[in-house]
Amino acid sequence: xxxxxxxxxxxxxxxxxxxxxxxxxxxxxxxxxxxxxxxxxxxxxxxxxxxxxxxxxxxxxxxxxxxxxxxxxxxxxxxxxxxxx
Numbered sequence: 001x002x003x004x005x006x007x008x009x010x011x012x013x014x015x016x017x018x019x020x021x022x023x024x025x026x027x028x029x030x031x032x033x034x035x036x037x038x039x040x041x042x043x044x045x046x047x048x049x050x051x052x053x054x055x056x057x058x059x060x061x062x063x064x065x066x067x068x069x070x071x072x073x074x075x076x077x078x079x080x081x082x083x084x085x
Contacts, residue, residue, distance in 0.1 A: 018061060022051070022057070025047075025051065026044060026047045026048055026051065027047075028047075029043075029046075029047035029050060029051075030043040030044045030046070030047040031043075033046050033047055
């Protein structure tokens with residue numbers, strides 16, 4: 001049960017981190033665009049749209065999050081347990 005709770009917390013933390021990163025990217029782009037005499041709202045819309053569709057953004061994050069080490073089902077419990085100590 002602890003493993004499930006740990007996984008839920010890690011997923012929430014990861015999601016929060018991703019959303020904060022995306023927001024920072026949009027703000028940075030919007031700041032640059034607003035220097036072109038555009039309204040703040042228009043700048044944010046342009047910045048958001050330039051990042052691509054939600055599907056394409058998710059696809060990039062999935063690539064980035066692909067694990068480099070694979071752990072078999074049989075060893076997963078030992079892996080989790082070792083990280084709890």
